[in-house]
Amino acid sequence: MLRLLKIGLLLTTCLNLVNCNGQTHNKETNTLSDDFNKSMPFYYKMPQNLSSSDTSPAFAKAGQKILLTGTVYQRDGKTPAPNVILYYYQTNTDGIYATKETEERNMPKNKLGQTHGYIRGWLKTDEQGKYSLYTDKPGAYPNRDDAAHVHITVKEKNMKDPYYIDNFVFDNDPLLTTKHRKKMENRGGSGVVRFVQKGDLYIGERNIVLGLNIPDYTVQAPKHSNSGKNIGEDIISFTPFHAYGADKGTKTCPICKYGWYHGILYFVGNKPNWDEVKDWLIFLDLESQKRENYLKVFFVYGKESNYTKDKRIQELEKLGTELDLQKVALTFVPSFKDKSSEINLNKIDPNVKNTFLIYKRSNIIDKYVDLEPNQENFKKIINRLDETTNQYFKLLRSKQ
Secondary structure, eight states, X not given: OHHHHHHHHHHHHHHHHHHHHHHHHHHHHHOOOSOTTTSOOTTTTOOSSOOSEEEOGGGGSSSOEEEEEEEEEOTTSSSBOOSOEEXXXXXXXXXXXXXXXXXXXXXXXXXXXXXXXXXXXXXXXXXXXXXXXXXXXXXXXXXXXXXXXXXEEEEOTTOSSOEEEEEEEEXXXXXXXXXXXXXXXXXTSXXXXXXXXXXXXXXXXXXXXXXXXXXXXXXXXXXXXXXXXXXXXXXXXXXXXXXXXXXXXXXXXXXXXXOSSEEEEEEEOSOOOHHHHHHHHHHHHHHHHHHGGXXXXXXXXXXXXXXOHHXXXXXXXXXXXXXXXXXXXXXXXXXXXXXXXXXXXXXXOTTSSOEEEEEETTEEEEEEEXXXXXXXHXXXXXXXXXXXXXXXXXXXXXXX
C-alpha cells in the first residue's frame, strides 16, 4: 500500500511538472514584451505545430497575391537546413501594421505603441529545407521612402535566441534604389526577390544561408579564398567591355541584360593559364549550347599589367575565333579594382588562378576559386545547375 502511495505521489508530481511547463510555455507565448527592441516578440501566440507552408491572413484580401518560397541552407550555402523556424510580419497594402481583434494572430500594441499587427506567422522548414509563404504584397510605409518589405526572423534548433535577417524586398519596387541596395547588410543573404508570374500569382524565390553576415555566429564558414561575394548574396551589376560575343564592341552589364535564368561569371586576373582557360571555355560553351537561353556565360579578364584596350580586344577576339565559341562572351576590365566599371564591388581577387560565380536571378548559388578544368569539376557545375532548377525556373518575369 505504501508503495502504491509513493507511485501515486510520483505520478502527481510529474503531472504537475508537465502542467507547470505547459503554463510557463503558454505564458511565454501569450505575454507581450514591453519593448520590442529589448525582447523580440518572436513567440507571441506561436502555435505548437508548424508547417513548411503558411498562408498569411492577408492572402484573402484584395491585393496582389504573392508566394515567397525557397530553401534554407546551412552555413556552407549548399546543405539544406531542416526544422528551422521562420517568423514573418508585414504591413497591409496601405503600409500599416494593422491590428484586428478578430484575427487569431493579432498582436495588440504594447506600452510603447509597438505592434507587428495581425499579418504575421511562422514556418518550419521541411527535411529539404524548403519553405513557402502565401501572402499579399505589402505596401510601403506612408510618407517614408523605405521600400515595401516583409520582416523575417530565424530561430535555429540548437541556438538559444532568434536573429533577424534582411527583409524580403522586391526588385521591381521603385523605392528600392541603388543607394538602398548598397546599404543592405545581406544578413542571411540577399533579401531581394524577383517575381515570376503564374496566372494571377507572383512567385519570388529567396534562399537563406544561416549565419551569413550575422555577427558572432557560432558556426564558421567553410575555409576558402575570399575572392568574390558569398553564396546567397547578389552579384553587383558591372559593365565590362565585350570583345567577343553577342554584345561585341559595347560596355554591357551581364547581370542586368542576362541575369534572369542561370549565369556563370568566369573571372581570370593576373595569373592566366591559357591552356586551362581554353579547356574551361570549350566546356562552358558546350554547356551553354545545351541549355540554350537558360544559361549565359561570361569570361571576364582583368589582368592589370601591360593593359591597353586595343591589345585586350585583339587577344580575346583571337581566342574566341580560335575556339569557335558560339555562346560564351569574352569580356574584360582594366583590373578587378576598377571603379569606372564597378567590377570592384564584386570583390574578385586578381591573384588567384580563377573565380567562378554561378548565379540564378542575379543571386549567387555557388562559388569556386582555383578550380581545375577536369571532368570532376565539370560535373560539379552541371549538377549545381541541374539541382537549382525547379517548377518556377522557366517562368517569365511578372508584368509589374
